[in-house]
Amino acid sequence: MKSLYLILDSIVFTGPLLLSFDKKVAFYTKFRYLVPAILCMMLIFIPIDSIFTYYGIWGFNPNYTLGIYSAYLPLEEWLFFPATHFAVIFIYECLNAYVKKDLPALAYKYILITISLIGIVVLVFYPSQLYSSLKMGGASVFTLLVLFIGKPKWLSRFTLCFLVSLIPFFIMNSILTGSLLAEPIVWYNPLHIFNIRLGTIPVEDIYYNLFMLLTTVCFYEWFKSWKNDPVIPPQSPKEHI
Numbered sequence: 200m201k202s203l204y205l206i207l208d209s210i211v212f213t214g215p216l217l218l219s220f221d222k223k224v225a226f227y228t229k230f231r232y233l234v235p236a237i238l239c240m241m242l243i244f245i246p247i248d249s250i251f252t253y254y255g256i257w258g259f260n261p262n263y264t265l266g267i268y269s270a271y272l273p274l275e276e277w278l279f280f281p282a283t284h285f286a287v288i289f290i291y292e293c294l295n296a297y298v299k300k301d302l303p304a305l306a307y308k309y310i311l312i313t314i315s316l317i318g319i320v321v322l323v324f325y326p327s328q329l330y331s332s333l334k335m336g337g338a339s340v341f342t343l344l345v346l347f348i349g350k351p352k353w354l355s356r357f358t359l360c361f362l363v364s365l366i367p368f369f370i371m372n373s374i375l376t377g378s379l380l381a382e383p384i385v386w387y388n389p390l391h392i393f394n395i396r397l398g399t400i401p402v403e404d405i406y407y408n409l410f411m412l413l414t415t416v417c418f419y420e421w422f423k424s425w426k427n428d429p430v431i432p433p434q435s436p437k438e439h440i
Contacts, residue, residue, distance in 0.1 A: 203263040204275035204375075204384050211371060212282035215289035224296045226289055229423075233288055236418035241280050244411055247333075248272055256330050256391045263384040284415045286367065291360040291416065298359070307358035311346055315339035318406055330391040334403045338410035345413060357416050361409060368408050372400045 200206075219226035249270040251257050259273050267274040315338075321328075322336025346354065376399040377383030387401055395402045 201261075201263060201265055204259075204273070205265060205278070207371065207374060208275055208278045208282040211286050211367070215286045219289065224289075224292050226292050229288075229292060232419055232422040233285065235422055236288075236415050237281050237284050239418045240284065240411060240415045243414060244280065245270065245272070245277070248276065251330065255388055257385060257387045260382060260384050260386060262382070263380075280411075283371070284411070287360065287364045287412055288415065288419060290364055290367075291357070294360055294363065295356060301355040302359050304355065307355045308346065310358055310362075311342050311354075314406075314409065315342045315346075318342075325393075328391050328393065330387065330401075331393050331403050334410065335406040338406040338413075341410060342413060345417065349417075351417075351420065353416070353420055357413065360416075361412060364408075364412065365405070368405075369397070369400065372404055372408075373398050376400050376404075 215226070218224075249272055252259070252271040259276060264273040264275050269277065318335035318339025322332050322339065326332050345351065374380065375384045376387075376396075378399045383399070392401050392403055397405075
């Protein structure tokens with residue numbers, strides 16, 4: 200089915216879009232921050248994906264795409280970025296609205312540091328496996344920079360979102376990588392990955408997910424910080440004439 204990848208993108212996007220008008224979350228009011236954040240993220244990751252595709256590090260099965268390409272990437276891959284990140288930032292805002300308790304500082308820092316240290320080891324000792332080293336290493340370095348240099352107040356909330364988002368991530372990626380299908384929609388060159396899979400999903404994709412999501416949330420929160428509500432100084436009461 201040539202439209203399968205497009206259908207998956209549509210499903211991921213449509214659900215959160217329809218729920219964006221929930222009064223408590225009011226996600227539609229955040230679109231002005233979300234759109235530029237996703238575009239900034241795409242400016243970083245689309246070129247990387249294009250290079251990986253050009254050199255055969257990974258690729259896309261033409262049996263599941265419409266055959267419309269730009270920069271070596273099918274249309275469906277271009278749409279994958281805004282669709283999935285719209286959905287995950289929706290999860291992020293829902294958790295902010297409905298789950299008031301943050302993860303303890305020790306817990307979220309331990310989670311991020313542990314993930315990052317594994318990625319750093321891969322970067323140092325397995326540089327020739329390009330997909331593994333660049334995705335895992337890049338995600339790990341960036342995560343540590345945000346954790347120890349940026350120190351944003353929202354990082355605990357992001358960590359919770361990342362953990363929750365792994366549920367839809369596994370569903371979507373398992374289909375993309377061949378679960379329930381005769382052949383995968385997205386294939387990986389075995390020379391550039393560890394071939395350690397969770398079901399059909401390469402373990403590297405978890406880091407790729409972390410890398411992209413953290414980048415998007417950094418931009419998203421940055422654009423939100425630009426909002427300056429005007430402070431109206433108190434005015435003295437007018438004198439009665």
